[in-house]
Amino acid sequence: MVTRSSAPSTPGGCSVADLTSVLPHPQGSPEQLREAARTWGLVAAGAGSARIAGPGVPAVLGRVWAGEAADAAVSEAAAAGRALSSVTDCLGRVAGIVLGHADETAAARSAVDRLRERWRAGELAHRSAQRAGDVAALVDADRAWATMQRRLRDEHTAVLRQQGVADARTAAALGATIDGLVASCGSRPGTPVVDALLGGLSLTDGARRSSAARAQVEALLLRVGPLREAGVRSLAPLLDLDPDDPLVAQALLDALGPEALAMLVTRIEVVRSGSPDPTARADATRLLTLLGVALLTATDPRAASGLSPADQQRLVQWRARSLTTLAGTARRRYSVGVSEVRGADVLALLLRAARTSRPGLPPSLGLALTALGMATDDGPATPTSAPAIDVGPAVDPSARIDLLSELLCSLRADYTRANEVLLAPTASSRSVLQMIVASSRAGADAQRAQALRELLDVLTAGEDESAARTSAELLTALCAAAPPTRAMLEALVPLSAELLGRFADQLGVTLLRPDGSPGGAAVPTASGWTVSLPDRAGVLRLVERIAAGGVQPGVVGSEPLGEPMVTLLGRLTAAETARLSTAMAAADPLARSAAVRRFAQIIGFVTVVTARAVIAVHAGSDLSNAQRAELAKQLLGSVNLAAVLGKALPHLPTKIVGLLSGFIVTQLGTAVDAVLPTDAASRARSGLGSDGERRVEAARTLVWDLASRFGSWPATADPTAWAHANGTARFTGADGRPLPWGELSPTQREAMAQWAAGVPEYQNLVGQLLTSLGEGERMAGRAG
Amino acid sequence: MRMIVEPDELVAAAGRLADDGDLLRRLADVVESAGRVGSVGSGPETARAIGSATATLGDALRVLGAAAEALSDGLGMGGRAYGDAEQRAIDAGRVFRG
Numbered sequence: 001m002v003t004r005s006s007a008p009s010t011p012g013g014c015s016v017a018d019l020t021s022v023l024p025h026p027q028g029s030p031e032q033l034r035e036a037a038r039t040w041g042l043v044a045a046g047a048g049s050a051r052i053a054g055p056g057v058p059a060v061l062g063r064v065w066a067g068e069a070a071d072a073a074v075s076e077a078a079a080a081g082r083a084l085s086s087v088t089d090c091l092g093r094v095a096g097i098v099l100g101h102a103d104e105t106a107a108a109r110s111a112v113d114r115l116r117e118r119w120r121a122g123e124l125a126h127r128s129a130q131r132a133g134d135v136a137a138l139v140d141a142d143r144a145w146a147t148m149q150r151r152l153r154d155e156h157t158a159v160l161r162q163q164g165v166a167d168a169r170t171a172a173a174l175g176a177t178i179d180g181l182v183a184s185c186g187s188r189p190g191t192p193v194v195d196a197l198l199g200g201l202s203l204t205d206g207a208r209r210s211s212a213a214r215a216q217v218e219a220l221l222l223r224v225g226p227l228r229e230a231g232v233r234s235l236a237p238l239l240d241l242d243p244d245d246p247l248v249a250q251a252l253l254d255a256l257g258p259e260a261l262a263m264l265v266t267r268i269e270v271v272r273s274g275s276p277d278p279t280a281r282a283d284a285t286r287l288l289t290l291l292g293v294a295l296l297t298a299t300d301p302r303a304a305s306g307l308s309p310a311d312q313q314r315l316v317q318w319r320a321r322s323l324t325t326l327a328g329t330a331r332r333r334y335s336v337g338v339s340e341v342r343g344a345d346v347l348a349l350l351l352r353a354a355r356t357s358r359p360g361l362p363p364s365l366g367l368a369l370t371a372l373g374m375a376t377d378d379g380p381a382t383p384t385s386a387p388a389i390d391v392g393p394a395v396d397p398s399a400r401i402d403l404l405s406e407l408l409c410s411l412r413a414d415y416t417r418a419n420e421v422l423l424a425p426t427a428s429s430r431s432v433l434q435m436i437v438a439s440s441r442a443g444a445d446a447q448r449a450q451a452l453r454e455l456l457d458v459l460t461a462g463e464d465e466s467a468a469r470t471s472a473e474l475l476t477a478l479c480a481a482a483p484p485t486r487a488m489l490e491a492l493v494p495l496s497a498e499l500l501g502r503f504a505d506q507l508g509v510t511l512l513r514p515d516g517s518p519g520g521a522a523v524p525t526a527s528g529w530t531v532s533l534p535d536r537a538g539v540l541r542l543v544e545r546i547a548a549g550g551v552q553p554g555v556v557g558s559e560p561l562g563e564p565m566v567t568l569l570g571r572l573t574a575a576e577t578a579r580l581s582t583a584m585a586a587a588d589p590l591a592r593s594a595a596v597r598r599f600a601q602i603i604g605f606v607t608v609v610t611a612r613a614v615i616a617v618h619a620g621s622d623l624s625n626a627q628r629a630e631l632a633k634q635l636l637g638s639v640n641l642a643a644v645l646g647k648a649l650p651h652l653p654t655k656i657v658g659l660l661s662g663f664i665v666t667q668l669g670t671a672v673d674a675v676l677p678t679d680a681a682s683r684a685r686s687g688l689g690s691d692g693e694r695r696v697e698a699a700r701t702l703v704w705d706l707a708s709r710f711g712s713w714p715a716t717a718d719p720t721a722w723a724h725a726n727g728t729a730r731f732t733g734a735d736g737r738p739l740p741w742g743e744l745s746p747t748q749r750e751a752m753a754q755w756a757a758g759v760p761e762y763q764n765l766v767g768q769l770l771t772s773l774g775e776g777e778r779m780a781g782r783a784g
Numbered sequence: 785m786r787m788i789v790e791p792d793e794l795v796a797a798a799g800r801l802a803d804d805g806d807l808l809r810r811l812a813d814v815v816e817s818a819g820r821v822g823s824v825g826s827g828p829e830t831a832r833a834i835g836s837a838t839a840t841l842g843d844a845l846r847v848l849g850a851a852a853e854a855l856s857d858g859l860g861m862g863g864r865a866y867g868d869a870e871q872r873a874i875d876a877g878r879v880f881r882g
Binding site: 211 | 789790793794797800801803804805806807808809811814815817818819821822824825826827828829830832833834836837838840841843844845846847848849850851852853854855857858859860861862864
């Protein structure tokens with residue numbers, strides 16, 4: 001209710017302008033009310049054009065689809081249509097009510113206008129009476145004017161009161177109309193309309209949130225303006241979005257589409273990496289993070305775990321479609337100014353941005369496999385004059401950002417996920433890990449190798465099945481006929497040597513097994529997990545690659561054999577020595593013989609492979625065989641396995657450890673002779689000459705000391721009793737076992753040699769060792 | 785249970801429905817915007833009633849827009865699933881005949 005101005009009227013009358021305060025119009029504007037009502041009427045008509053409103057949808061569905069699911073869909077469509085019809089009817093009634101109130105308001109204003117006209121007329125009459133000059137007439141005129149004013153004010157009050165009643169009546173009518181809408185939905189009075197509608201619709205919370213997310217994204221993109229022209233500053237409104245909400249993330253990616261997303265990422269990255277303005281760079285980083293996190297969230301099933309099953313299923317389908325579309329952009333090229341990126345590069349940039357700010361957010365399995373497909377589908381990098389997008393600190397300034405490298409770095413956020421990805425099969429039946437090891441991309445090999453190694457260092461460190469499985473896959477990958485890139489070998493050789501050493505028992509089994517296996521499996525044992533390796537030829541290739549790792553070609557006195565190969569040799573020797581020691585203590589001579597044979601074959605095999613790899617480094621040089629052999633022997637002769645053996649065989653006496661190390665070194669020299677045909681080599685292998693004698697002596701000393709330490713003999717051959725009975729020098733220690741050969745005096749050695757002549761282990765095993773060494777050498781020759 | 789389906793038609797119906805979400809959301813915005821105009825042009829009680837009614841009707845239109853989108857998504861998913869199954873059956877038939 002509008003109150004009248006409290007200023008009293010003056011005998012001199014009010015100006016026209018004062019009448020707005022003396023006789024104000026009632027509150028309200030008929031024009032605005034009619035405009036609002038007209039708009040609502042148009043909306044009600046417009047809503048009728050929605051597909052869901054008419055009978056069309058149920059009719060179409062009924063024509064093309066029959067069955068239980070179809071019935072449900074038709075029912076749902078019909079319910080939504082009825083609900084929309086109720087809402088638009090309600091809107092129409094609201095418009096009618098407001099239109100009526102507009103007329104009431106207009107009538108009230110007209111009534112006030114008439115009151116003002118009468119006021120003005122009365123005022124004019126009063127002034128005329130004043131000018132007449134008659135005192136009595138003036139008094140009468142004043143009295144009449146005051147009476148008229150009171151009457152007009154009373155009538156004005158009545159108009160305002162009536163308008164107030166109309167205001168209240170209109171408000172009540174509007175409320176009743178909304179209540180009618182609730183009732184038409186079958187809900188009780190007082191129920192919120194939205195709840196009443198939801199009671200009749202099969203609409204999940206996720207669907208509502210999804211719809212709200214789309215509305216939010218649309219509103220923000222309207223503020224951004226045309227995407228084709230959008231820069232970092234104009235994209236700022238998007239930072240209001242919550243990319244961790246999978247529905248918001250989905251809505252954003254849908255609204256952008258793959259083409260616009262790529263263009264924006266390219267444009268933003270140019271600013272992030274090259275703008276001189278730190279604020280602009282910071283804004284660009286935030287935008288890239290938003291887009292990257294949105295992509296990871298939208299494509300991760302785990303992000304949707306709080307939604308209903310129906311909403312989750314909807315997202316499953318969305319993810320499948322979206323990832324397929326994303327994969328299709330792998331080879332597309334996007335240019336911004338003079339810069340250019342490929343579709344695969346765009347995804348790489350997004351992964352990097354997400355990882356930088358959210359190191360604990362891994363890509364989903366689906367996104368990872370899509371990225372893998374894109375990384376290997378992007379073809380060879382073609383030369384381009386466009387400057388490469390910044391790849392951050394890189395060893396090679398010409399290196400471009402690499403999707404595969406970024407994916408591997410991102411997978412460090414979740415090692416279970418990483419294993420899942422690396423062990424997934426590809427279309428060619430290789431595992432992803434095998435595919436990555438074999439991959440190459442100009443300018444990216446070093447990045448890939450480093451990223452893979454850092455990931456595998458963790459994945460292979462455990463003792464569980466997954467660590468064994470990953471180790472097996474890696475070793476299988478490195479056994480492949482086609483050599484990996486040099487960068488990949490340099491990065492993975494140390495790890496592969498360590499793993500081969502860890503699974504040395506399987507290495508031995510594989511070397512002695514003529515038939516191959518696919519390899520790549522984790523095998524349970526009583527003491528944990530081991531691996532299955534590919535065939536002998538594959539393992540040979542791997543050992544050669546490890547052996548070739550640290551040797552400098554053609555340089556006399558260069559660094560000794562690389563640490564990885566020394567470690568591998570040491571651990572392999574230790575594993576076989578432990579097995580041999582156990583067999584030596586057994587009473588079964590066949591078991592002892594088999595253990596010696598296996599030990600020697602494996603040592604023979606691996607030493608020849610090692611020697612061949614070292615010699616091959618000098619291939620193509622002008623050096624003679626003798627010179628190459630000498631160089632190789634210099635390198636191999638400086639190998640010292642004592643530290644590795646001592647650590648792996650802590651219970652073995654130091655002297656035997658030294659013997660073992662020396663034996664291997666001697667055998668390495670012999671292996672060189674086996675690989676390179678020279679006269680000296682032939683003599684050595686036939687046992688003639690100083691080299692040959694050293695080999696035989698080393699073999700005998702080793703076998704005799706091992707037999708002395710671990711062997712067994714019948715009581716009748718007890719060495720202490722024999723020495724006493726035969727009056728020779730005693731050659732046994734306090735434990736009754738023969739002392740190490742190196743600690744015996746010449747007299748003691750003579751006595752021991754006489755005693756050993758009657759003990760089979762001391763006679764047969766040496767020859768067996770030497771024979772088996774040759775067999776191992778020949779196996780390496782055949783396998784190579 | 786007898787089932788008949790034309791997957792392509794389902795997907796097409798889904799596409800047509802998908803626009804309803806946008807339409808109804810925009811209409812909701814218009815309703816609320818007109819409500820603000822109407823509130824300014826009316827007395828205090830009518831202004832409050834108009835504000836409440838238009839907010840309610842705006843929300844209702846948005847809910848119905850979400851319902852249309854959800855139905856569209858469902859029809860689309862179903863159409864594609866049926867289409868994939870149909871194609872697999874066709875391919876299997878070719879293999880069998882081959």
